[in-house]
Amino acid sequence: MSSKTSVFTLLDIGRSLQRMVSAHYHKPYWIKTEIAKLNYYDKSGHCYPDLVEKQNGQILAQMRATIWADNYQNISKQFLNLAKKPLSEGMTVLILAKVNYHPNYGFSLNIIDIDASFTLGEMAREKQESLKRLKSEGIYDLNRSMSSPKLPQRIAVISVQTSKGYQDFINIISKTYAHFNFEIELFPALLQGDKAITSIAKALESIENTKDDFDVVTIIRGGGGDVGLSCYDSFILASKVARFPLPVVTGIGHSTNETLVELVAFKNKITPTDVAYYFIAAFQNCFDELKALTNHFETKVDGMLKEKNQELLNLHKEFKTQVNTLLKTHDYELKAQKQRIKSNLPSLVLSRLDGLEQLKYRMDWLVKNKLHNQEDQLLLYFKSIQREAKSTTKQQHQELDYLSKSLDLLSPERLLKRGYTLNLLGDKIITSTTKLKTGDRLKTIFADGYAESDVVKIQTDEKN
Structure with missing residues (x-):
């Protein structure tokens, strides 16, 4: 340098x-x-x-x-x-x-x-570009062209639990119209600002995982005016709503310049209250249809009843006429039959009387013959019974005599006289040495008296 x-x-x-x-x-x-x-x-x-x-x-x-x-x-x-x-x-x-x-x-x-x-x-230009992209990719009309559920009873709600819009929605749909039995499940999400895109998308994914549990999805946001709504112009969020497998109803709280999400949604309502009444209207319309059908059915039934009642009246008259005609015919036939019977009765009665007289003689003979046979049979039975009774009585006397002699031989008095004794311990008869112990006092009964002794030794027979 x-x-x-x-x-x-x-x-x-x-x-x-x-x-x-x-x-x-x-x-x-x-x-x-x-x-x-x-x-x-x-x-x-x-x-x-x-x-x-x-x-x-x-x-x-x-x-x-x-x-x-x-x-x-x-x-x-x-x-x-x-x-x-x-x-x-x-x-x-x-x-x-x-x-x-x-x-x-x-x-x-x-x-x-x-x-x-x-x-x-710039935001408007980006919105238009996203709108063109949605249409060019063929997804713009997907959600809007879905079939409307006849009764959207099971509703998945994307909102903030503490927001006034959500509370208004619940108060109307679950309290004022509680008789419609709506099933509401909240999926919390941020509803404005840049982070709302990701938050709402995640809520939609959670609902999609259990889509069979719901009929419709609604995104509701109450208050705040139009501030922070640019997230709803996001192509990412709009395309997710457009492709969603369930109808999506929006109510994010503004009335002008619809966002992309609102444009592709199945139905766009301005406020959460409007969304609630939209769902209620479906039930009310169905209720009105049922009421109209009921009225039509009642009118139809009344008309049919009147018609059938008239038919029954006509049938009753016709039946009554035919019965009267039939009764008159039968009455005439009965009178004719009565006259014929009256004319033929004397000869018929005499003929029957002759037959009865012959039958009477035959019955008398049969009864007398039967009685004679029964008397002979009874006599035979009586003699047979007498013989059997004498034989049985004799046999019974012999058996009683044998039993009496056997009892006499086995009586205690006869056994005692023959040298046998009876040993008692207290008032019980002793039949075995196993019932005794040393020191017990025995009472030995003989034919002519008794003696008392104490047990000094007990010897058991080994054979026994």
Whole structure:
């Protein structure tokens, strides 16, 4: 290095660049960019966005920026009023910014203002592109063209349990019209902001896993105006709703500029209350149809009953006429028969009397003959019974005599006289030495008295 070579410090270069930037970029510029990260700090109110420019997914340029608290508050209000959503990441914006360079912090853009109408136009353009894509892929009409459930009783609800819209929906459908017995299951999800896309998609996936348990799905959101509804223009969310295997009914609370999700849904109702009455109307229509059918049925039955009643009256008259005619015919025939009987009765009676007289003589002979035979038979029976009775009586006397002699031989008195004794222990007869123990007092009975003795020794017969 020669002695004439200039040497600069890093600060010198930094200050030189700072002067050049200040001289050449002394006014603010309108810049189109995308917010990669917002980097907002609640405590200070300042915002430090990371800005990028992309093409085909590739980053062509990136730069840091600052939005001081006062400017950020004004810009946020404009976005909420015009774009109906807060400033957020991933948004394409047109910013008014000053180019700054600081030796310590480098290049940055100080954002003074953001054109909300430009972002609104970008959002509209992206919505139209997504709409065209939905139609070109053939899914735009999928959910809208599904068959409407006759009675949407089992309803899967995507909402926030604490929201007023959900509470209004429940109060109407489950309390005011509780007699329709709706089955409601809540699938909680975020309903606005960028994170709502993923949250609602997950809720739809959970419902799809148990789709056989439901007839219809509804996405309801109460309050909040139109702020944060850009998530419903997401192609991802709209395509998921369009392809969903159950009818999807929306009620996200605004009446103009339908979002993509509302456009592809089976049915779009403005508020959760409208959704509730939509489901109720299906039941009410069915109820009215049943009522009309009931009235028609009752009228038809009344007419048929009157017609059949008249037919019965006619049949009754015809039957009565035929019966009267038949009775008259039979009455005439009976009178004729009576006259014939009256004419033929004398000869018939005499003929019957002769037959009865002959029958009487025959019966008398048969009875007398039968009685004679019975008397002979009874006499034979009587003699036979007498013989058997005498024989049986004699045999019984012989058996009794034998038993009496046997008993006499076995009587205790005769046994005692023959030398046998009877030993008692107390009042019990002793028949075995096993019933005794040493010291027991025995009473020995003889034919002419008794003696008492004490047991001194017990000897058991080994054979026994």
